[in-house]
Amino acid sequence: MNRAILPYLGLFGAALLLPLFANDYWAVIGARAAVYWVLVGGLNLVVGFGGQLAIGYVALLTLGAYTSAVLCARYGLDPFLSFAAAGVVGAVAGVIVGLPALRLRTFYFAMTTLGFATIVTQIALAWQSVTGGGIGLPGPELPKPFDTPWGFYLFALALAALITWLSANVASSRFGRALVAIRDAEVAAEATGISKPRLLTTVFLFSGAAAGVAGGLFATLQSYITPDAFSFDLSVTFFIAILVGGRGSILGPLIGNIILTLLPEFAAPLVAWSTFLYAALLLAIVLLMPGGIAALLDFSNRKPLTANRAIVPRLDRLRGLLDHGTAQASIVLRNVVLSFGGVRAIDGLDLTVRPGQVHGLIGPNGSGKTTTLNVISGYYEPEQGEAFLGTTPLPHGAPQTRAALGIARTFQTPRLIGEASVLENVMIGATIEGTASFVETMLSLPRHRGDEKRMTAQAMDALAVVGLDGLAPVRADRLQHSELRFMEIARALMLKPAFLLLDEPAAGLSGDEIKRLGELIVAIARNGTGVLLVEHHADLIFDICDHVTVLNLGRELAAGTPGDIRAHKEVVSAYLGA
Amino acid sequence: MLAAILAAGLAVGATYALIGVTYNLMFSASRVMSFTAGQLGMLGGVFGALFIHRLGMPIIPGFILALAACALVGVVTEIVAVRPVLGSLEQHLYVLSTLGLALMIQQFTAIEWSTEPQPFPVLLGFDGGGPLDEKFWLPLVACVVTIAGLEFLYRRTLVGRAFLAIAEDNFAARALGLPERNLRMGSYALAGVVGGLAGFASGELLLAFFANGAMLNFFGFVPVALGGLGNNRGAIIGGIALGVFQQAANFLVGGVFASVAVFAVFIIVLLVRPQGLFGAPATRRV
Numbered sequence: 001m002n003r004a005i006l007p008y009l010g011l012f013g014a015a016l017l018l019p020l021f022a023n024d025y026w027a028v029i030g031a032r033a034a035v036y037w038v039l040v041g042g043l044n045l046v047v048g049f050g051g052q053l054a055i056g057y058v059a060l061l062t063l064g065a066y067t068s069a070v071l072c073a074r075y076g077l078d079p080f081l082s083f084a085a086a087g088v089v090g091a092v093a094g095v096i097v098g099l100p101a102l103r104l105r106t107f108y109f110a111m112t113t114l115g116f117a118t119i120v121t122q123i124a125l126a127w128q129s130v131t132g133g134g135i136g137l138p139g140p141e142l143p144k145p146f147d148t149p150w151g152f153y154l155f156a157l158a159l160a161a162l163i164t165w166l167s168a169n170v171a172s173s174r175f176g177r178a179l180v181a182i183r184d185a186e187v188a189a190e191a192t193g194i195s196k197p198r199l200l201t202t203v204f205l206f207s208g209a210a211a212g213v214a215g216g217l218f219a220t221l222q223s224y225i226t227p228d229a230f231s232f233d234l235s236v237t238f239f240i241a242i243l244v245g246g247r248g249s250i251l252g253p254l255i256g257n258i259i260l261t262l263l264p265e266f267a268a269p270l271v272a273w274s275t276f277l278y279a280a281l282l283l284a285i286v287l288l289m290p291g292g293i294a295a296l297l298d299f300s301n302r303k304p305l306t307a308n309r310a311i312v313p314r315l316d317r318l319r320g321l322l323d324h325g326t327a328q329a330s331i332v333l334r335n336v337v338l339s340f341g342g343v344r345a346i347d348g349l350d351l352t353v354r355p356g357q358v359h360g361l362i363g364p365n366g367s368g369k370t371t372t373l374n375v376i377s378g379y380y381e382p383e384q385g386e387a388f389l390g391t392t393p394l395p396h397g398a399p400q401t402r403a404a405l406g407i408a409r410t411f412q413t414p415r416l417i418g419e420a421s422v423l424e425n426v427m428i429g430a431t432i433e434g435t436a437s438f439v440e441t442m443l444s445l446p447r448h449r450g451d452e453k454r455m456t457a458q459a460m461d462a463l464a465v466v467g468l469d470g471l472a473p474v475r476a477d478r479l480q481h482s483e484l485r486f487m488e489i490a491r492a493l494m495l496k497p498a499f500l501l502l503d504e505p506a507a508g509l510s511g512d513e514i515k516r517l518g519e520l521i522v523a524i525a526r527n528g529t530g531v532l533l534v535e536h537h538a539d540l541i542f543d544i545c546d547h548v549t550v551l552n553l554g555r556e557l558a559a560g561t562p563g564d565i566r567a568h569k570e571v572v573s574a575y576l577g578a
Numbered sequence: 579m580l581a582a583i584l585a586a587g588l589a590v591g592a593t594y595a596l597i598g599v600t601y602n603l604m605f606s607a608s609r610v611m612s613f614t615a616g617q618l619g620m621l622g623g624v625f626g627a628l629f630i631h632r633l634g635m636p637i638i639p640g641f642i643l644a645l646a647a648c649a650l651v652g653v654v655t656e657i658v659a660v661r662p663v664l665g666s667l668e669q670h671l672y673v674l675s676t677l678g679l680a681l682m683i684q685q686f687t688a689i690e691w692s693t694e695p696q697p698f699p700v701l702l703g704f705d706g707g708g709p710l711d712e713k714f715w716l717p718l719v720a721c722v723v724t725i726a727g728l729e730f731l732y733r734r735t736l737v738g739r740a741f742l743a744i745a746e747d748n749f750a751a752r753a754l755g756l757p758e759r760n761l762r763m764g765s766y767a768l769a770g771v772v773g774g775l776a777g778f779a780s781g782e783l784l785l786a787f788f789a790n791g792a793m794l795n796f797f798g799f800v801p802v803a804l805g806g807l808g809n810n811r812g813a814i815i816g817g818i819a820l821g822v823f824q825q826a827a828n829f830l831v832g833g834v835f836a837s838v839a840v841f842a843v844f845i846i847v848l849l850v851r852p853q854g855l856f857g858a859p860a861t862r863r864v
Binding site (some may be wrong): 053099100103104105106107108109110112114115116118119122123125126144232235243272273275276278279280281282283284287290 | 611658659662663664670673674675677678679680681682684686689690792795796797805833834837838841844845849850852
């Protein structure tokens, strides 16, 4: 059995035993913790995994609570159906609250959710004919056997367990990894084909539905709701529970939620100060322990790694990984012009990268090498000229389209997810190859499990190819710089790319490592992938390239075989030195 | 009626504008938006009421002490919530650290001061209640004084030029040998003074109330977001326009719809132009 679920079994087992030795008062406290977790468990995917600072989720709790209370009290709807309705309203509102996140930066988004929370409370207060205004209205009453404190407690606990299972399934899937990728390495996420709008919209639907259902449960728990019950302090508690628990974890926020709900019960004199203490806790966590509870519980990543590790690529495993045969089309740039302000970074460049070849791109600093790479991978939009794959134009300014076309890349500074394992980092590369839908993933249906199995095996292959398979379970931020460079190549190989763009892969590597990198690049090209290599190490370029283009001031200074370039007078004087 | 709307609108708007300037002062020194901006405004009112009304100090020393206390809070913000997270700006930890500090300030005030709005002393004696009541024009005076003071600082003094330099290009300014850390602390102290002035000048209108912090945080941010980060002119014009619009809507269609309308405009403008109406588009990321 998977050891990771033991803590969950322990927590929920203990919660099941609670009715045996505690009084009714604790049933209410326990139910409150469970109801809050239904919301926090969903919100965790948005905040903890996706890194979106939604601080106003009390708005969705309010909407869910009023939806279900109004439907029950005014229209006599069945309470369970009213919870479902609250979930639907919550899901829709979740997308509305979340949409600004697609365009706005963090602080802005936090502010919009805060504004939304204020508005919803004001409307609840003003719309008296429906919500009862300041007088409020009764919450849904559940039928037997859920009408006692312990009956409701067990019902809420079951939903809390359900949300834990659902969110854990999402978290450990390609969706969860993609969320973390958007949080920590958005640029790399785009290069692997992750569509931020689609992913976030799905997750906002999920967490909104959870928050709406939690609102319905909350109305029942309170038995009578007024706008006062939905203070902004509550919102802050939800948000802080996640950060105290630790980003990118389910168990941490679960424990954080329990602690924050129970804390005032154990320290009655502190009740008035509870929000102050939570805020102080938030500040302390951010400044002193950004990993939260989850980092404290992460024992496996405290064992020291072996020193003097060598990266030994296994080129024989490459054939199994890159089984696509040689592509036919080339990447072609025609007369591309691009300036930044007054500086012409690329000034009328023509370039053809052929499949199965290693194409070197060299030149002094500022000659437009990386900019060329960024035009091909869609980050920049050229002012003139076109980029083609074969005869199809590559859409500009749309980097997330490149992965599906088989164009993968690495970055000048490795773009990694420090808190995820090396294996997970590499699996990000295959995000677009997943076949299971979000719902299948959430319910852990066979197609999702098949996806995971295949991606894990493929990622282990890719790691073996670059020589990092021994480090697969290690947290990526513990790796050495050179290992990160190879890890990025493994991530790019997950796409089985027709073209691989490498941006200074040898920077910071030792002599031995550069030699192995060279062999790896040649082997990748011989398997049919076209490689565009931006490098400063002239020896590496001349050793492994089939074709070299020299740039200067955004223009082609020379092009040809390594032999031609070495003999080229202008190149030697401008760049290589005599 | 029109005069009443205009008087109240301009007064509230001038307060929003000053909170917007507070945001900008902190942002230009550190590239950080801080949730404490609105709290500084709230504290200006609370400190004023505390020193003058409750402790019975004369107006001038009470005023100076209130601003000094707010300046201190500004400096504390820089030391506690901003400086430690500047190293990893791209992780946006400042949103969390300043939120934590702002909530601490707000809760501390609620518990130690009062959870109810407390009266603010009449400062000059023009308190007839009509459109010419001092509570309506004091915020405007504060706004004009601040604009003039900042213009003088930025254009005529060496320190002000140094502020501009670090706002323009932090690295280059440090390479020139400017004491970046001290200038940043200076900016935060100045932000504290401007925020405190906003709260003090609007004290008779908004009263000394802990919940003003959250309210000013949001409505002070709206003009900054719409005008573009760091753009003081945008913040002032936007703030005053927002105040007048809000008061007009308040009188004509009621408070809730006014809030909804402001929020809707805010969201729509930002979705269409995330960099604000007068801001420059985002720079390159790769």
